[in-house]
Each structure stands twice: as C-alpha cells, then as structure tokens.
Amino acid sequence: MHTTAQKKFRIFGRLTALATAAGLALTACGGETADTGSGEGGDEINIAINHGWEEGIAVAELWSLILEDEGYTVNKSYMDLAPSFSALATGDMDFNMNIWQPVTHAEYLEEYGDDLEQVGVWNSDANQVIAVHEDAPFDSLDELADHADLFESRLVGIEPGAGLTERTEQYVIPEYGLEDWDFRTSSTPAMLQEVATATENGDPIAVTLWRPHWAFNTYDIKALEDPQEALGQEENMTIYARAGFSEDQPEIFEWLSDFEIDTERLQDLEVVLFEEEVEQDQYEEVIRAWMEENQDWVDSLTA
Structure with missing residues (x-):
C-alpha cells in the first residue's frame, strides 16, 4: 500500500500542475461570462473548482459530464479560493460546488456573498x-x-x-x-x-x-476530538452561483438545487479518482465507469 501511495502522490502533484495550467489557459482566453440562452442545453457553462479540495473536484467533474450529456458545453477552471469567489462575483464563473458554510468560508461569503446566489446544500456531514x-x-x-x-x-x-x-x-x-x-x-x-x-x-x-x-x-x-469546538461543528457543503444564474439557467439551477450525495457514495467516488493512479486526462474515463455502476442514481439527478 505504501509504495502505491508514493506513486499516487507523485501523480497527484502532476495533476495539480495540469489543473493549474488549465485554469490559466481559460483565464487567458478572456474569462468571459458564460453565454446564456434557453436553459435547455447548448449553452456554455463555466465551473470553478478549488485546488486540493477533493470532494469538490469529484462532484464538479461528475457534474461536468452530466451537463455535457445534457447538451451543455462545459469549461472547468481550477483555481484558489479567493480567485474563485471573485470570479463568481464578477460573473466570469457560473458556479462553485464546494463552498463550506457556516464556518470555513465565512470570511469569503461575508466579502462576496451579496453578489452570489446560494443554490443548494449537497452534503451536511462535513x-x-x-x-x-x-x-x-x-x-x-x-x-x-x-x-x-x-x-x-x-x-x-x-x-x-x-x-x-x-x-x-x-x-x-x-x-x-x-x-x-x-x-x-x-x-x-x-x-x-x-x-x-x-x-x-x-x-x-x-x-x-x-x-x-x-x-x-x-x-x-x-x-482528534475537538471538545472546545475550535474547528466548529459539522458544516454544509454548498453550491454557490453568480448573481442571475437561476434566471439564466433555470434547468441547471433546479438540478443543482436538488442535488444530494451521501458521504459513503461521495467517498466511493473520491477513491476512484484519488486512491488509484489516475491522471487528470483519465478523469472522464474512470468517472463514466463509476456512473455506469451508479446509473439509476445518476439518472435521478436530472429526472
């Protein structure tokens, strides 16, 4: 197990570098706000994904494939926390699936919250x-x-x-x-x-x-137990979107509002991506295999 672990983290470092390059490439293209349209597929959707937050990476990569299957064009930008909040506030990104509240990202929400829409909570076991x-x-x-x-x-x-x-x-x-x-x-x-x-x-x-x-x-x-609750209590992993997203993309907004994934299923998805030696360009292959094993649940997300 330990030899595999060493290999995995060498690969994980390369994945981070690739993800950073992808984010920079998207920014270099102008960081334009996603085109809006009928909300029935065919539109361009920009997803902000935070470096290093594996649960957020897992669900964002999953939803990027779901939206592509529904006819949307999806752009993914890997970025740090502060730029991701700023990009949502300016409308350069459409949504971020992994905002922790009420504690972890409280300062960012205080600064940018007035310019964002809360979409929904998808896991409350964080x-x-x-x-x-x-x-x-x-x-x-x-x-x-x-x-x-x-x-x-x-x-x-x-x-x-x-x-x-x-x-x-x-x-x-x-x-x-x-x-x-x-x-x-x-x-x-x-x-x-x-x-x-x-x-x-x-x-x-x-x-x-x-x-x-x-x-x-x-x-x-x-x-370790935290008797003083210095790290806070259990939190909600929440989706936040740019202002106006619910009006521009009502179909996606409704899907994401209803989205929930329990911790067992989430960790199962994370293991597929991060415990095995998976390069970023293989994400689609392994996630689609996981989707097939969970097809009824996946289908229910856009029913």
Whole structure:
C-alpha cells in the first residue's frame, strides 16, 4: 500500500500542475461570462473548482459530464479560493460546488456573498479536523500539547489562505496551547505527501484535514476530538452561483438545487479518482465507469 501511495502522490502533484495550467489557459482566453440562452442545453457553462479540495473536484467533474450529456458545453477552471469567489462575483464563473458554510468560508461569503446566489446544500456531514497517526496514545486535541515531543512540536497545514488554516491559527492554536508549535503551511498535496511518507515510515504526524476525505480510507490516521469546538461543528457543503444564474439557467439551477450525495457514495467516488493512479486526462474515463455502476442514481439527478 505504501509504495502505491508514493506513486499516487507523485501523480497527484502532476495533476495539480495540469489543473493549474488549465485554469490559466481559460483565464487567458478572456474569462468571459458564460453565454446564456434557453436553459435547455447548448449553452456554455463555466465551473470553478478549488485546488486540493477533493470532494469538490469529484462532484464538479461528475457534474461536468452530466451537463455535457445534457447538451451543455462545459469549461472547468481550477483555481484558489479567493480567485474563485471573485470570479463568481464578477460573473466570469457560473458556479462553485464546494463552498463550506457556516464556518470555513465565512470570511469569503461575508466579502462576496451579496453578489452570489446560494443554490443548494449537497452534503451536511462535513467537518474540519486535526488528524494524527492511528496509534497515537490519545484521542483528543486537548492532549496534543502534552505530546509535543512526540511530534517535535510540528503541525502540518494546507494552503496559507484556506479557511481551515485561518481557523487553526485563530482558534485551535490558542485554545489548545499550541503557540510554541511550528505550524507549517504550503499546500494540500504537500500535506498529503507528508502523511504518506510518515505513515509509510511509521513516524508520528499531525496535520490539518477535513472529512469526508479519502485519506482516512487510505492511511492509518485518525481525527482528534475537538471538545472546545475550535474547528466548529459539522458544516454544509454548498453550491454557490453568480448573481442571475437561476434566471439564466433555470434547468441547471433546479438540478443543482436538488442535488444530494451521501458521504459513503461521495467517498466511493473520491477513491476512484484519488486512491488509484489516475491522471487528470483519465478523469472522464474512470468517472463514466463509476456512473455506469451508479446509473439509476445518476439518472435521478436530472429526472
């Protein structure tokens, strides 16, 4: 398993680079607002997808194929959080499927929310966590500081501007006495690579993470309890669209408003994309195979 994990994360890094290039290419084309029309297929739809948020990537890639099958032309732009919110607010992107509220993306929604439309909640089983190796001798965040030597006072984070990062800095660190710890931020792929390396070597590891996430199925890690609720409670994974999207694209708006996927099915889709050695140009092939295995459910999404 560990050898496969190493290969997977080398590939995951290449996927991120390819996705970034694709996003830049779309931006270079002018970032024009999607054409609107009858709302009965044939229109051009622009989907914003956030780097590193696997659950959002999974459902966005799924819906891009569903919309193509319904006759729409779909453009996907992979981008960071702040640009994705800005692109929705300016109308350059039509929708983003993975906005966490009320906590994780609260600041972005406060800044841009007046220029967006909330479409719908597709999963309410999300929460942010601090995860450690499975055999760590404790299960709660209030014991993490007492084991500073075990972790060399090191907590591995994701992107500096992520809501999870800000929440960790503002609440987790002071609430649980981690002020003297080295909180290192870089990117989600880099954090996952450290998880892969540490678990392969049997080393202690503490990282910021979230659930649902395929890493809990792949590596021997566990989420720590958060008795102070410093990371907040369970959240809603929500679709937000540009202003006017419901009027311009009532058909898609209705489909997305009704869309729900339970955590078990979501993680099953994530594993297909991220646990196996899948290049981005193979996403369509593996997702379509997954769609065939879940055909009745997929068909129900646009019934």
